[in-house]
Amino acid sequence: MDQVVILGSGPAGWTAAIYASRSLLSPVLITGNALGGQAATTSEIENYPGFPQGIGGMDLMQLMQEQAERLGTRVFFDEVTSVNLRQHPFQVQTYGATYEAGTLIIATGVAPRLLGVPGETELKGRGVSYCATCDGFFYKDKKVAVVGGGDSAVVEAIYLTRFASRVYLVHRRHELRAQKITQERALKNDKIELIWDSVVTEVLGPDRVTGVRLNNVKTGAESTLEVDGVFSYIGNLPNTQLFAGQLELDDAGYILTDRDRHTSVPGVYAAGDVQERTLKQVATAVGSGAMAAMEAEKFIAELEGHAYPARQG
Ligand SMILES: Cc1cc2nc3c(=O)[nH]c(=O)nc-3n(C[C@H](O)[C@H](O)[C@H](O)COP(=O)(O)OP(=O)(O)OC[C@H]3O[C@@H](n4cnc5c(N)ncnc54)[C@H](O)[C@@H]3O)c2cc1C
Structure with a gap:
Protein backbone atom coordinates (compact mmCIF):
# COMPACT_ATOMS: atom_id res chain seq x y z
CA MET A 1 0.00 0.00 0.00
CA ASP A 2 1.18 3.52 -0.79
CA GLN A 3 0.53 5.86 2.10
CA VAL A 4 -0.31 8.89 -0.03
CA VAL A 5 -1.44 8.88 -3.66
CA ILE A 6 -1.89 12.27 -5.30
CA LEU A 7 -3.91 12.75 -8.48
CA GLY A 8 -2.81 15.68 -10.62
CA SER A 9 0.38 17.58 -11.46
CA GLY A 10 -0.83 21.17 -11.15
CA PRO A 11 0.26 23.47 -8.32
CA ALA A 12 -2.05 21.77 -5.79
CA GLY A 13 -0.71 18.30 -6.63
CA TRP A 14 2.98 19.30 -6.53
CA THR A 15 2.54 21.21 -3.28
CA ALA A 16 0.79 18.26 -1.63
CA ALA A 17 3.68 16.11 -2.90
CA ILE A 18 6.31 18.45 -1.44
CA TYR A 19 4.64 18.44 1.97
CA ALA A 20 3.97 14.69 1.99
CA SER A 21 7.57 14.02 0.90
CA ARG A 22 8.90 16.16 3.72
CA SER A 23 6.76 14.10 6.10
CA LEU A 24 8.65 11.05 4.75
CA LEU A 25 5.47 9.52 3.32
CA SER A 26 7.10 8.83 -0.05
CA PRO A 27 4.02 9.92 -2.01
CA VAL A 28 3.02 8.68 -5.43
CA LEU A 29 1.91 11.42 -7.83
CA ILE A 30 -0.01 10.50 -10.97
CA THR A 31 0.36 13.37 -13.42
CA GLY A 32 -2.65 12.98 -15.72
CA ASN A 33 -2.27 13.96 -19.35
CA ALA A 34 -1.70 17.65 -18.63
CA LEU A 35 1.70 17.79 -16.94
CA GLY A 36 1.89 20.97 -14.87
CA GLY A 37 -1.87 21.50 -15.09
CA GLN A 38 -3.47 24.73 -16.24
CA ALA A 39 -0.67 26.83 -14.77
CA ALA A 40 1.73 25.32 -17.31
CA THR A 41 -0.47 26.60 -20.13
CA THR A 42 -0.10 30.28 -19.35
CA SER A 43 2.72 32.38 -20.71
CA GLU A 44 3.34 34.42 -17.61
CA ILE A 45 2.30 34.37 -13.98
CA GLU A 46 2.72 37.76 -12.42
CA ASN A 47 0.81 37.38 -9.18
CA TYR A 48 2.45 34.39 -7.53
CA PRO A 49 4.67 35.71 -4.74
CA GLY A 50 8.42 35.27 -4.90
CA PHE A 51 8.92 36.12 -8.56
CA PRO A 52 9.14 39.92 -8.76
CA GLN A 53 9.58 39.88 -12.53
CA GLY A 54 6.84 37.25 -13.03
CA ILE A 55 7.59 33.73 -14.21
CA GLY A 56 6.48 31.60 -17.15
CA GLY A 57 3.75 29.15 -16.13
CA MET A 58 5.67 26.16 -17.48
CA ASP A 59 8.87 27.30 -15.72
CA LEU A 60 7.05 27.60 -12.39
CA MET A 61 5.55 24.15 -12.72
CA GLN A 62 8.89 22.60 -13.65
CA LEU A 63 10.41 24.13 -10.52
CA MET A 64 7.61 22.67 -8.37
CA GLN A 65 8.08 19.25 -9.97
CA GLU A 66 11.86 19.40 -9.46
CA GLN A 67 11.35 20.28 -5.80
CA ALA A 68 8.85 17.44 -5.25
CA GLU A 69 11.08 14.89 -6.99
CA ARG A 70 14.18 15.98 -5.11
CA LEU A 71 12.32 15.46 -1.84
CA GLY A 72 11.27 11.93 -2.77
CA THR A 73 7.97 12.05 -4.67
CA ARG A 74 7.51 9.10 -7.03
CA VAL A 75 6.04 10.46 -10.26
CA PHE A 76 4.02 8.41 -12.74
CA PHE A 77 3.09 9.82 -16.14
CA ASP A 78 -0.27 8.13 -16.34
CA GLU A 79 -3.96 8.92 -16.02
CA VAL A 80 -6.46 7.61 -13.50
CA THR A 81 -9.34 5.76 -15.14
CA SER A 82 -11.32 4.72 -12.04
CA VAL A 83 -11.19 4.79 -8.26
CA ASN A 84 -12.86 2.73 -5.56
CA LEU A 85 -13.31 4.74 -2.40
CA ARG A 86 -15.73 2.27 -0.82
CA GLN A 87 -12.93 0.09 0.50
CA HIS A 88 -9.73 0.82 2.36
CA PRO A 89 -6.98 0.91 1.16
CA PHE A 90 -8.57 2.89 -1.68
CA GLN A 91 -8.08 1.45 -5.16
CA VAL A 92 -6.74 3.70 -7.91
CA GLN A 93 -6.71 2.31 -11.43
CA THR A 94 -4.67 3.95 -14.19
CA TYR A 95 -4.03 2.86 -17.78
CA GLY A 96 -0.79 1.25 -16.63
CA ALA A 97 -1.22 0.09 -13.03
CA THR A 98 -3.35 -0.36 -9.91
CA TYR A 99 -2.43 1.48 -6.73
CA GLU A 100 -3.61 0.81 -3.20
CA ALA A 101 -3.77 4.09 -1.34
CA GLY A 102 -3.83 4.70 2.41
CA THR A 103 -4.87 8.26 1.69
CA LEU A 104 -5.83 9.96 -1.53
CA ILE A 105 -5.34 13.62 -2.44
CA ILE A 106 -7.43 14.69 -5.39
CA ALA A 107 -6.00 17.66 -7.28
CA THR A 108 -7.47 17.01 -10.72
CA GLY A 109 -8.35 20.66 -11.37
CA VAL A 110 -10.76 21.87 -13.98
CA ALA A 111 -11.14 21.66 -17.75
CA PRO A 112 -12.18 24.50 -20.04
CA ARG A 113 -15.90 24.92 -20.55
CA LEU A 114 -16.73 24.47 -24.22
CA LEU A 115 -18.50 27.10 -26.28
CA GLY A 116 -20.93 24.37 -27.29
CA VAL A 117 -21.49 25.74 -30.80
CA PRO A 118 -21.37 24.05 -34.22
CA GLY A 119 -17.83 23.75 -35.59
CA GLU A 120 -16.07 23.92 -32.22
CA THR A 121 -15.35 20.22 -31.72
CA GLU A 122 -14.85 19.56 -35.43
CA LEU A 123 -12.19 22.29 -35.68
CA LYS A 124 -10.42 21.68 -32.36
CA GLY A 125 -6.70 21.63 -33.11
CA ARG A 126 -7.38 23.19 -36.54
CA GLY A 127 -7.91 26.73 -35.34
CA TYR A 233 -11.72 31.19 -22.12
CA ILE A 234 -15.30 31.15 -20.92
CA GLY A 235 -14.98 29.27 -17.65
CA ASN A 236 -14.34 25.81 -16.35
CA LEU A 237 -15.82 22.47 -15.41
CA PRO A 238 -14.32 20.44 -12.54
CA ASN A 239 -12.61 17.15 -13.41
CA THR A 240 -14.70 15.06 -11.01
CA GLN A 241 -16.44 12.47 -13.22
CA LEU A 242 -14.28 9.76 -11.60
CA PHE A 243 -15.72 10.51 -8.17
CA ALA A 244 -19.42 10.89 -8.95
CA GLY A 245 -21.47 8.70 -6.63
CA GLN A 246 -18.51 8.16 -4.28
CA LEU A 247 -17.82 11.66 -2.97
CA GLU A 248 -20.18 14.49 -2.20
CA LEU A 249 -20.10 17.05 -4.99
CA ASP A 250 -21.87 20.40 -5.16
CA ASP A 251 -24.45 21.23 -7.81
CA ALA A 252 -21.74 22.35 -10.25
CA GLY A 253 -19.73 19.16 -9.75
CA TYR A 254 -17.00 20.57 -7.47
CA ILE A 255 -15.84 18.31 -4.61
CA LEU A 256 -17.28 19.44 -1.29
CA THR A 257 -14.62 19.83 1.40
CA ASP A 258 -14.47 21.24 4.89
CA ARG A 259 -11.95 23.95 5.73
CA ASP A 260 -9.19 21.33 6.21
CA ARG A 261 -9.88 19.86 2.74
CA HIS A 262 -11.50 16.66 4.03
CA THR A 263 -13.99 15.23 1.56
CA SER A 264 -17.04 13.18 2.53
CA VAL A 265 -14.83 10.03 2.73
CA PRO A 266 -12.32 9.88 5.61
CA GLY A 267 -8.78 9.63 4.23
CA VAL A 268 -9.68 11.33 0.94
CA TYR A 269 -8.78 15.01 0.53
CA ALA A 270 -9.28 17.48 -2.30
CA ALA A 271 -7.14 20.50 -3.11
CA GLY A 272 -6.91 23.23 -5.72
CA ASP A 273 -9.43 24.17 -8.37
CA VAL A 274 -11.34 20.87 -8.15
CA GLN A 275 -12.83 22.09 -4.84
CA GLU A 276 -12.38 25.87 -5.23
CA ARG A 277 -15.44 27.93 -6.05
CA THR A 278 -14.13 31.37 -5.13
CA LEU A 279 -10.58 32.15 -6.25
CA LYS A 280 -9.01 29.71 -8.69
CA GLN A 281 -5.36 30.68 -8.61
CA VAL A 282 -1.92 29.17 -8.11
CA ALA A 283 -1.66 30.74 -4.66
CA THR A 284 -4.92 29.18 -3.42
CA ALA A 285 -4.11 25.82 -5.03
CA VAL A 286 -0.73 25.77 -3.29
CA GLY A 287 -2.35 26.58 0.08
CA SER A 288 -4.99 23.88 -0.14
CA GLY A 289 -2.46 21.33 -1.44
CA ALA A 290 -0.33 21.92 1.65
CA MET A 291 -3.35 21.55 3.95
CA ALA A 292 -4.51 18.34 2.30
CA ALA A 293 -1.07 16.77 2.71
CA MET A 294 -0.90 17.64 6.39
CA GLU A 295 -4.34 16.12 6.96
CA ALA A 296 -3.25 12.98 5.08
CA GLU A 297 -0.25 12.75 7.37
CA LYS A 298 -2.54 12.88 10.44
CA PHE A 299 -4.77 10.16 8.98
CA ILE A 300 -1.78 7.87 8.35
CA ALA A 301 -0.45 8.46 11.85
CA GLU A 302 -3.82 7.53 13.35
CA LEU A 303 -4.08 4.48 11.10
CA GLU A 304 -0.70 3.31 12.30
CA GLY A 305 -1.72 3.90 15.89
CA HIS A 306 0.66 6.82 16.46
CA ALA A 307 -0.52 10.01 18.02
CA TYR A 308 -0.04 12.83 15.52
CA PRO A 309 2.92 14.86 16.76
CA ALA A 310 1.98 18.35 17.91
CA ARG A 311 3.60 20.90 15.65
CA GLN A 312 5.37 24.04 16.71
CA GLY A 313 4.37 27.29 15.08
C1 LIG B 1 -4.87 30.46 -19.29
C2 LIG B 1 -4.77 30.48 -17.81
C3 LIG B 1 -4.04 31.47 -17.19
C4 LIG B 1 -3.92 31.49 -15.80
N1 LIG B 1 -3.18 32.48 -15.21
C5 LIG B 1 -3.01 32.46 -13.88
C6 LIG B 1 -2.18 33.45 -13.25
O1 LIG B 1 -1.62 34.33 -13.89
N2 LIG B 1 -2.05 33.39 -11.90
C7 LIG B 1 -2.63 32.43 -11.12
O2 LIG B 1 -2.42 32.40 -9.93
N3 LIG B 1 -3.42 31.50 -11.70
C8 LIG B 1 -3.63 31.50 -13.05
N4 LIG B 1 -4.43 30.55 -13.63
C9 LIG B 1 -5.14 29.61 -12.76
C10 LIG B 1 -4.24 28.50 -12.27
O3 LIG B 1 -3.52 27.98 -13.36
C11 LIG B 1 -5.07 27.43 -11.60
O4 LIG B 1 -5.81 27.99 -10.55
C12 LIG B 1 -4.18 26.32 -11.05
O5 LIG B 1 -3.43 25.73 -12.07
C13 LIG B 1 -5.03 25.24 -10.35
O6 LIG B 1 -4.18 24.24 -9.93
P1 LIG B 1 -4.68 22.76 -9.62
O7 LIG B 1 -3.46 22.03 -9.19
O8 LIG B 1 -5.82 22.81 -8.72
O9 LIG B 1 -5.25 22.17 -10.97
P2 LIG B 1 -4.74 22.15 -12.47
O10 LIG B 1 -3.65 23.11 -12.70
O11 LIG B 1 -5.97 22.24 -13.28
O12 LIG B 1 -4.11 20.69 -12.61
C14 LIG B 1 -4.95 19.57 -12.66
C15 LIG B 1 -4.08 18.34 -12.85
O13 LIG B 1 -4.92 17.19 -12.71
C16 LIG B 1 -4.56 16.24 -13.67
N5 LIG B 1 -5.66 15.31 -13.91
C17 LIG B 1 -6.91 15.57 -14.38
N6 LIG B 1 -7.60 14.42 -14.53
C18 LIG B 1 -6.77 13.43 -14.10
C19 LIG B 1 -6.88 12.01 -14.03
N7 LIG B 1 -7.98 11.35 -14.41
N8 LIG B 1 -5.82 11.31 -13.55
C20 LIG B 1 -4.70 11.94 -13.14
N9 LIG B 1 -4.54 13.27 -13.19
C21 LIG B 1 -5.54 14.00 -13.69
C22 LIG B 1 -4.18 17.07 -14.90
O14 LIG B 1 -3.35 16.32 -15.77
C23 LIG B 1 -3.43 18.23 -14.24
O15 LIG B 1 -2.07 17.88 -14.07
C24 LIG B 1 -4.56 30.50 -15.02
C25 LIG B 1 -5.29 29.50 -15.64
C26 LIG B 1 -5.41 29.48 -17.03
C27 LIG B 1 -6.19 28.39 -17.70
Whole structure:
Protein backbone atom coordinates (compact mmCIF):
# COMPACT_ATOMS: atom_id res chain seq x y z
CA MET A 1 0.00 0.00 0.00
CA ASP A 2 1.18 3.52 -0.79
CA GLN A 3 0.53 5.86 2.10
CA VAL A 4 -0.31 8.89 -0.03
CA VAL A 5 -1.44 8.88 -3.66
CA ILE A 6 -1.89 12.27 -5.30
CA LEU A 7 -3.91 12.75 -8.48
CA GLY A 8 -2.81 15.68 -10.62
CA SER A 9 0.38 17.58 -11.46
CA GLY A 10 -0.83 21.17 -11.15
CA PRO A 11 0.26 23.47 -8.32
CA ALA A 12 -2.05 21.77 -5.79
CA GLY A 13 -0.71 18.30 -6.63
CA TRP A 14 2.98 19.30 -6.53
CA THR A 15 2.54 21.21 -3.28
CA ALA A 16 0.79 18.26 -1.63
CA ALA A 17 3.68 16.11 -2.90
CA ILE A 18 6.31 18.45 -1.44
CA TYR A 19 4.64 18.44 1.97
CA ALA A 20 3.97 14.69 1.99
CA SER A 21 7.57 14.02 0.90
CA ARG A 22 8.90 16.16 3.72
CA SER A 23 6.76 14.10 6.10
CA LEU A 24 8.65 11.05 4.75
CA LEU A 25 5.47 9.52 3.32
CA SER A 26 7.10 8.83 -0.05
CA PRO A 27 4.02 9.92 -2.01
CA VAL A 28 3.02 8.68 -5.43
CA LEU A 29 1.91 11.42 -7.83
CA ILE A 30 -0.01 10.50 -10.97
CA THR A 31 0.36 13.37 -13.42
CA GLY A 32 -2.65 12.98 -15.72
CA ASN A 33 -2.27 13.96 -19.35
CA ALA A 34 -1.70 17.65 -18.63
CA LEU A 35 1.70 17.79 -16.94
CA GLY A 36 1.89 20.97 -14.87
CA GLY A 37 -1.87 21.50 -15.09
CA GLN A 38 -3.47 24.73 -16.24
CA ALA A 39 -0.67 26.83 -14.77
CA ALA A 40 1.73 25.32 -17.31
CA THR A 41 -0.47 26.60 -20.13
CA THR A 42 -0.10 30.28 -19.35
CA SER A 43 2.72 32.38 -20.71
CA GLU A 44 3.34 34.42 -17.61
CA ILE A 45 2.30 34.37 -13.98
CA GLU A 46 2.72 37.76 -12.42
CA ASN A 47 0.81 37.38 -9.18
CA TYR A 48 2.45 34.39 -7.53
CA PRO A 49 4.67 35.71 -4.74
CA GLY A 50 8.42 35.27 -4.90
CA PHE A 51 8.92 36.12 -8.56
CA PRO A 52 9.14 39.92 -8.76
CA GLN A 53 9.58 39.88 -12.53
CA GLY A 54 6.84 37.25 -13.03
CA ILE A 55 7.59 33.73 -14.21
CA GLY A 56 6.48 31.60 -17.15
CA GLY A 57 3.75 29.15 -16.13
CA MET A 58 5.67 26.16 -17.48
CA ASP A 59 8.87 27.30 -15.72
CA LEU A 60 7.05 27.60 -12.39
CA MET A 61 5.55 24.15 -12.72
CA GLN A 62 8.89 22.60 -13.65
CA LEU A 63 10.41 24.13 -10.52
CA MET A 64 7.61 22.67 -8.37
CA GLN A 65 8.08 19.25 -9.97
CA GLU A 66 11.86 19.40 -9.46
CA GLN A 67 11.35 20.28 -5.80
CA ALA A 68 8.85 17.44 -5.25
CA GLU A 69 11.08 14.89 -6.99
CA ARG A 70 14.18 15.98 -5.11
CA LEU A 71 12.32 15.46 -1.84
CA GLY A 72 11.27 11.93 -2.77
CA THR A 73 7.97 12.05 -4.67
CA ARG A 74 7.51 9.10 -7.03
CA VAL A 75 6.04 10.46 -10.26
CA PHE A 76 4.02 8.41 -12.74
CA PHE A 77 3.09 9.82 -16.14
CA ASP A 78 -0.27 8.13 -16.34
CA GLU A 79 -3.96 8.92 -16.02
CA VAL A 80 -6.46 7.61 -13.50
CA THR A 81 -9.34 5.76 -15.14
CA SER A 82 -11.32 4.72 -12.04
CA VAL A 83 -11.19 4.79 -8.26
CA ASN A 84 -12.86 2.73 -5.56
CA LEU A 85 -13.31 4.74 -2.40
CA ARG A 86 -15.73 2.27 -0.82
CA GLN A 87 -12.93 0.09 0.50
CA HIS A 88 -9.73 0.82 2.36
CA PRO A 89 -6.98 0.91 1.16
CA PHE A 90 -8.57 2.89 -1.68
CA GLN A 91 -8.08 1.45 -5.16
CA VAL A 92 -6.74 3.70 -7.91
CA GLN A 93 -6.71 2.31 -11.43
CA THR A 94 -4.67 3.95 -14.19
CA TYR A 95 -4.03 2.86 -17.78
CA GLY A 96 -0.79 1.25 -16.63
CA ALA A 97 -1.22 0.09 -13.03
CA THR A 98 -3.35 -0.36 -9.91
CA TYR A 99 -2.43 1.48 -6.73
CA GLU A 100 -3.61 0.81 -3.20
CA ALA A 101 -3.77 4.09 -1.34
CA GLY A 102 -3.83 4.70 2.41
CA THR A 103 -4.87 8.26 1.69
CA LEU A 104 -5.83 9.96 -1.53
CA ILE A 105 -5.34 13.62 -2.44
CA ILE A 106 -7.43 14.69 -5.39
CA ALA A 107 -6.00 17.66 -7.28
CA THR A 108 -7.47 17.01 -10.72
CA GLY A 109 -8.35 20.66 -11.37
CA VAL A 110 -10.76 21.87 -13.98
CA ALA A 111 -11.14 21.66 -17.75
CA PRO A 112 -12.18 24.50 -20.04
CA ARG A 113 -15.90 24.92 -20.55
CA LEU A 114 -16.73 24.47 -24.22
CA LEU A 115 -18.50 27.10 -26.28
CA GLY A 116 -20.93 24.37 -27.29
CA VAL A 117 -21.49 25.74 -30.80
CA PRO A 118 -21.37 24.05 -34.22
CA GLY A 119 -17.83 23.75 -35.59
CA GLU A 120 -16.07 23.92 -32.22
CA THR A 121 -15.35 20.22 -31.72
CA GLU A 122 -14.85 19.56 -35.43
CA LEU A 123 -12.19 22.29 -35.68
CA LYS A 124 -10.42 21.68 -32.36
CA GLY A 125 -6.70 21.63 -33.11
CA ARG A 126 -7.38 23.19 -36.54
CA GLY A 127 -7.91 26.73 -35.34
CA VAL A 128 -9.93 26.17 -32.17
CA SER A 129 -7.72 26.25 -29.08
CA TYR A 130 -7.94 26.64 -25.31
CA CYS A 131 -4.24 27.35 -24.82
CA ALA A 132 -2.60 30.47 -26.24
CA THR A 133 0.82 29.50 -24.87
CA CYS A 134 0.67 26.16 -26.66
CA ASP A 135 -0.72 27.40 -29.98
CA GLY A 136 -0.15 31.17 -30.21
CA PHE A 137 3.03 30.73 -32.22
CA PHE A 138 1.03 29.34 -35.18
CA TYR A 139 -0.81 32.64 -35.60
CA LYS A 140 2.06 34.89 -36.64
CA ASP A 141 0.63 37.83 -38.62
CA LYS A 142 -2.84 36.24 -38.51
CA LYS A 143 -6.13 37.33 -37.01
CA VAL A 144 -7.56 35.58 -33.98
CA ALA A 145 -10.62 35.85 -31.75
CA VAL A 146 -10.40 35.37 -28.00
CA VAL A 147 -13.71 34.62 -26.30
CA GLY A 148 -14.31 35.67 -22.69
CA GLY A 149 -13.90 38.63 -20.36
CA GLY A 150 -12.17 37.26 -17.26
CA ASP A 151 -8.50 37.28 -16.34
CA SER A 152 -7.54 34.29 -18.46
CA ALA A 153 -9.20 35.67 -21.61
CA VAL A 154 -7.70 39.13 -21.29
CA VAL A 155 -4.19 37.99 -20.32
CA GLU A 156 -4.10 35.50 -23.16
CA ALA A 157 -5.43 38.11 -25.62
CA ILE A 158 -2.51 40.36 -24.68
CA TYR A 159 -0.09 37.44 -25.06
CA LEU A 160 -1.45 36.65 -28.53
CA THR A 161 -0.60 40.17 -29.74
CA ARG A 162 3.04 38.99 -29.76
CA PHE A 163 2.16 36.90 -32.80
CA ALA A 164 -1.17 37.89 -34.30
CA SER A 165 -1.71 41.02 -36.36
CA ARG A 166 -5.15 41.51 -34.80
CA VAL A 167 -6.81 40.06 -31.70
CA TYR A 168 -10.58 40.42 -31.35
CA LEU A 169 -11.74 40.03 -27.77
CA VAL A 170 -15.34 38.86 -27.93
CA HIS A 171 -17.23 39.32 -24.68
CA ARG A 172 -20.90 38.79 -23.90
CA ARG A 173 -21.12 41.85 -21.61
CA HIS A 174 -20.11 45.48 -21.90
CA GLU A 175 -17.58 45.26 -19.11
CA LEU A 176 -14.58 43.00 -18.51
CA ARG A 177 -14.24 40.96 -15.32
CA ALA A 178 -10.42 40.80 -15.43
CA GLN A 179 -8.31 42.62 -12.84
CA LYS A 180 -8.08 46.36 -13.49
CA ILE A 181 -4.36 46.36 -14.25
CA THR A 182 -4.91 43.68 -16.90
CA GLN A 183 -7.89 45.49 -18.39
CA GLU A 184 -5.85 48.68 -18.71
CA ARG A 185 -3.09 46.86 -20.57
CA ALA A 186 -5.58 45.34 -22.98
CA LEU A 187 -7.40 48.60 -23.62
CA LYS A 188 -4.09 50.35 -24.36
CA ASN A 189 -2.93 47.65 -26.77
CA ASP A 190 -3.76 48.81 -30.29
CA LYS A 191 -3.69 45.26 -31.69
CA ILE A 192 -6.67 44.34 -29.51
CA GLU A 193 -10.19 45.20 -30.60
CA LEU A 194 -13.06 44.64 -28.20
CA ILE A 195 -16.31 43.25 -29.49
CA TRP A 196 -18.81 43.87 -26.70
CA ASP A 197 -22.18 42.28 -25.99
CA SER A 198 -21.52 39.42 -28.37
CA VAL A 199 -21.43 35.64 -28.32
CA VAL A 200 -20.00 33.16 -30.80
CA THR A 201 -22.78 31.08 -32.34
CA GLU A 202 -20.72 29.07 -34.83
CA VAL A 203 -17.09 28.40 -35.71
CA LEU A 204 -16.70 28.44 -39.47
CA GLY A 205 -14.55 25.98 -41.43
CA PRO A 206 -14.74 23.50 -42.96
CA ASP A 207 -11.07 22.33 -42.96
CA ARG A 208 -9.56 25.05 -40.79
CA VAL A 209 -11.10 27.95 -38.92
CA THR A 210 -11.95 30.74 -41.35
CA GLY A 211 -14.15 32.81 -39.05
CA VAL A 212 -16.83 32.92 -36.39
CA ARG A 213 -20.50 33.82 -36.49
CA LEU A 214 -21.40 36.38 -33.86
CA ASN A 215 -24.68 37.36 -32.29
CA ASN A 216 -25.06 40.70 -30.57
CA VAL A 217 -27.04 39.86 -27.45
CA LYS A 218 -28.41 43.41 -27.16
CA THR A 219 -29.49 44.08 -30.74
CA GLY A 220 -29.84 40.50 -31.99
CA ALA A 221 -27.69 41.41 -35.02
CA GLU A 222 -25.78 38.54 -36.64
CA SER A 223 -22.35 39.06 -38.21
CA THR A 224 -19.32 37.13 -39.43
CA LEU A 225 -15.82 37.85 -38.20
CA GLU A 226 -13.01 36.53 -40.37
CA VAL A 227 -10.30 34.99 -38.20
CA ASP A 228 -7.75 32.19 -38.48
CA GLY A 229 -8.04 31.03 -34.89
CA VAL A 230 -10.41 31.06 -31.92
CA PHE A 231 -9.15 30.88 -28.34
CA SER A 232 -11.90 30.27 -25.82
CA TYR A 233 -11.72 31.19 -22.12
CA ILE A 234 -15.30 31.15 -20.92
CA GLY A 235 -14.98 29.27 -17.65
CA ASN A 236 -14.34 25.81 -16.35
CA LEU A 237 -15.82 22.47 -15.41
CA PRO A 238 -14.32 20.44 -12.54
CA ASN A 239 -12.61 17.15 -13.41
CA THR A 240 -14.70 15.06 -11.01
CA GLN A 241 -16.44 12.47 -13.22
CA LEU A 242 -14.28 9.76 -11.60
CA PHE A 243 -15.72 10.51 -8.17
CA ALA A 244 -19.42 10.89 -8.95
CA GLY A 245 -21.47 8.70 -6.63
CA GLN A 246 -18.51 8.16 -4.28
CA LEU A 247 -17.82 11.66 -2.97
CA GLU A 248 -20.18 14.49 -2.20
CA LEU A 249 -20.10 17.05 -4.99
CA ASP A 250 -21.87 20.40 -5.16
CA ASP A 251 -24.45 21.23 -7.81
CA ALA A 252 -21.74 22.35 -10.25
CA GLY A 253 -19.73 19.16 -9.75
CA TYR A 254 -17.00 20.57 -7.47
CA ILE A 255 -15.84 18.31 -4.61
CA LEU A 256 -17.28 19.44 -1.29
CA THR A 257 -14.62 19.83 1.40
CA ASP A 258 -14.47 21.24 4.89
CA ARG A 259 -11.95 23.95 5.73
CA ASP A 260 -9.19 21.33 6.21
CA ARG A 261 -9.88 19.86 2.74
CA HIS A 262 -11.50 16.66 4.03
CA THR A 263 -13.99 15.23 1.56
CA SER A 264 -17.04 13.18 2.53
CA VAL A 265 -14.83 10.03 2.73
CA PRO A 266 -12.32 9.88 5.61
CA GLY A 267 -8.78 9.63 4.23
CA VAL A 268 -9.68 11.33 0.94
CA TYR A 269 -8.78 15.01 0.53
CA ALA A 270 -9.28 17.48 -2.30
CA ALA A 271 -7.14 20.50 -3.11
CA GLY A 272 -6.91 23.23 -5.72
CA ASP A 273 -9.43 24.17 -8.37
CA VAL A 274 -11.34 20.87 -8.15
CA GLN A 275 -12.83 22.09 -4.84
CA GLU A 276 -12.38 25.87 -5.23
CA ARG A 277 -15.44 27.93 -6.05
CA THR A 278 -14.13 31.37 -5.13
CA LEU A 279 -10.58 32.15 -6.25
CA LYS A 280 -9.01 29.71 -8.69
CA GLN A 281 -5.36 30.68 -8.61
CA VAL A 282 -1.92 29.17 -8.11
CA ALA A 283 -1.66 30.74 -4.66
CA THR A 284 -4.92 29.18 -3.42
CA ALA A 285 -4.11 25.82 -5.03
CA VAL A 286 -0.73 25.77 -3.29
CA GLY A 287 -2.35 26.58 0.08
CA SER A 288 -4.99 23.88 -0.14
CA GLY A 289 -2.46 21.33 -1.44
CA ALA A 290 -0.33 21.92 1.65
CA MET A 291 -3.35 21.55 3.95
CA ALA A 292 -4.51 18.34 2.30
CA ALA A 293 -1.07 16.77 2.71
CA MET A 294 -0.90 17.64 6.39
CA GLU A 295 -4.34 16.12 6.96
CA ALA A 296 -3.25 12.98 5.08
CA GLU A 297 -0.25 12.75 7.37
CA LYS A 298 -2.54 12.88 10.44
CA PHE A 299 -4.77 10.16 8.98
CA ILE A 300 -1.78 7.87 8.35
CA ALA A 301 -0.45 8.46 11.85
CA GLU A 302 -3.82 7.53 13.35
CA LEU A 303 -4.08 4.48 11.10
CA GLU A 304 -0.70 3.31 12.30
CA GLY A 305 -1.72 3.90 15.89
CA HIS A 306 0.66 6.82 16.46
CA ALA A 307 -0.52 10.01 18.02
CA TYR A 308 -0.04 12.83 15.52
CA PRO A 309 2.92 14.86 16.76
CA ALA A 310 1.98 18.35 17.91
CA ARG A 311 3.60 20.90 15.65
CA GLN A 312 5.37 24.04 16.71
CA GLY A 313 4.37 27.29 15.08
C1 LIG B 1 -4.87 30.46 -19.29
C2 LIG B 1 -4.77 30.48 -17.81
C3 LIG B 1 -4.04 31.47 -17.19
C4 LIG B 1 -3.92 31.49 -15.80
N1 LIG B 1 -3.18 32.48 -15.21
C5 LIG B 1 -3.01 32.46 -13.88
C6 LIG B 1 -2.18 33.45 -13.25
O1 LIG B 1 -1.62 34.33 -13.89
N2 LIG B 1 -2.05 33.39 -11.90
C7 LIG B 1 -2.63 32.43 -11.12
O2 LIG B 1 -2.42 32.40 -9.93
N3 LIG B 1 -3.42 31.50 -11.70
C8 LIG B 1 -3.63 31.50 -13.05
N4 LIG B 1 -4.43 30.55 -13.63
C9 LIG B 1 -5.14 29.61 -12.76
C10 LIG B 1 -4.24 28.50 -12.27
O3 LIG B 1 -3.52 27.98 -13.36
C11 LIG B 1 -5.07 27.43 -11.60
O4 LIG B 1 -5.81 27.99 -10.55
C12 LIG B 1 -4.18 26.32 -11.05
O5 LIG B 1 -3.43 25.73 -12.07
C13 LIG B 1 -5.03 25.24 -10.35
O6 LIG B 1 -4.18 24.24 -9.93
P1 LIG B 1 -4.68 22.76 -9.62
O7 LIG B 1 -3.46 22.03 -9.19
O8 LIG B 1 -5.82 22.81 -8.72
O9 LIG B 1 -5.25 22.17 -10.97
P2 LIG B 1 -4.74 22.15 -12.47
O10 LIG B 1 -3.65 23.11 -12.70
O11 LIG B 1 -5.97 22.24 -13.28
O12 LIG B 1 -4.11 20.69 -12.61
C14 LIG B 1 -4.95 19.57 -12.66
C15 LIG B 1 -4.08 18.34 -12.85
O13 LIG B 1 -4.92 17.19 -12.71
C16 LIG B 1 -4.56 16.24 -13.67
N5 LIG B 1 -5.66 15.31 -13.91
C17 LIG B 1 -6.91 15.57 -14.38
N6 LIG B 1 -7.60 14.42 -14.53
C18 LIG B 1 -6.77 13.43 -14.10
C19 LIG B 1 -6.88 12.01 -14.03
N7 LIG B 1 -7.98 11.35 -14.41
N8 LIG B 1 -5.82 11.31 -13.55
C20 LIG B 1 -4.70 11.94 -13.14
N9 LIG B 1 -4.54 13.27 -13.19
C21 LIG B 1 -5.54 14.00 -13.69
C22 LIG B 1 -4.18 17.07 -14.90
O14 LIG B 1 -3.35 16.32 -15.77
C23 LIG B 1 -3.43 18.23 -14.24
O15 LIG B 1 -2.07 17.88 -14.07
C24 LIG B 1 -4.56 30.50 -15.02
C25 LIG B 1 -5.29 29.50 -15.64
C26 LIG B 1 -5.41 29.48 -17.03
C27 LIG B 1 -6.19 28.39 -17.70
